[in-house]
Amino acid sequence: MITPSQKETTAPRPKGLALEETRALAKDLGEPAYRGDQLFGWLHKTGVQSYDEATNLPKRFRAKLEALGPPTTLALVEFSEAPDGSGKFLFRTESGELVESALIPGEGRATLCVSTQVGCPLDCAFCATGKMGFRANLDAGEILDQYLMASRRLDVPITNVVYMGMGEPLLNYDATVRSLRLLLDERAIGLGRKRVTVSTAGVPPAIDRLADEGVRVKLAISVHSPFEDVRSRIAPVNRKYSLADTLAAAERYARATDTRVTLEYAAIANINDRDEDARALAKIAGRFPSKVNVIPLNPVPELDEALVPSPPERVERFVELLRAKNVDAFVRKTVGREVEAACGQLTTTHNTRHL
Ligand code: SF4
Incomplete structure (x- = not known):
């Protein structure tokens, strides 16, 4: 059947x-x-x-x-490459919608950031994709085609895939899981489960479902503030699914799958980069196996002018405070600004996303 x-x-x-x-x-x-x-x-x-x-x-x-x-129902429209080696694939769907994937180079690896939706219903304050609203779900084939078509275009193998392009993967659950199974299946693409990450703004019922699927991929949660009120302003999904509920689901996921959850944190000057934010975030990170990635906000010109990236020295202090509390914390560079390929910037020039 x-x-x-x-x-x-x-x-x-x-x-x-x-x-x-x-x-x-x-x-x-x-x-x-x-x-x-x-x-x-x-x-x-x-x-x-x-x-x-x-x-x-x-x-x-x-x-x-x-x-x-x-x-394949996707057509590769263009591939733009930046001097730092990052790149952006622009695809057109059968119905004429544009979606993007970002290529992020690293030491001995190349990560592709794939999209799961055209637009996104979650409207995070810093995200241009959110401003598009929700337009369509991609099907599993279209999610996989981003990987397959990018692999054909590149000279280097894509070693890692992150579901962090346009859209909220857990709101397109069936296609996301179907594509995950094929990415992991050795008879298909065959990536190791530690090389595949689903990044979510936080949909606790879907996180619990994913924990039961047996795929055991890595999970990243966009935290952005340890405080419910601030997080609700940055990520309105927090009004439906609170940070507390999302973190409880993340903890269940970490324990059920024996994986470490990544807590993503877009550092925004004077909004979530204070010492008290770092101390409260450290308490959260200490509750279950996790690490914290701090990424200075990608400035998207047409969005709220109050949303300014934290200065480098502030980001450094934030991470030092986390490490002082024994949290594994890293500063992630925003790459690919030249081609607007950094996550959170996908597709607005043509018509972007998750940090
Ligand atoms: S950051 Fe992610 S979840 Fe938020 S609006 Fe953008 S695409 Fe959607």
């Missing part, structure tokens, strides 16, 4: 189906099950852009697949 993909199509798109579902699709199309295995590999390992590339599939099977639509 084939489970339809996220989008309302009359037949399921093969991209994004699990191996068992792809075998079932092959049988539904009059082919033996092993053709499903071959198709699965072409779609999720090779990342074919056309069924003509799937040379060991019979022409009659390829024709039936073509009738379901092309193997």
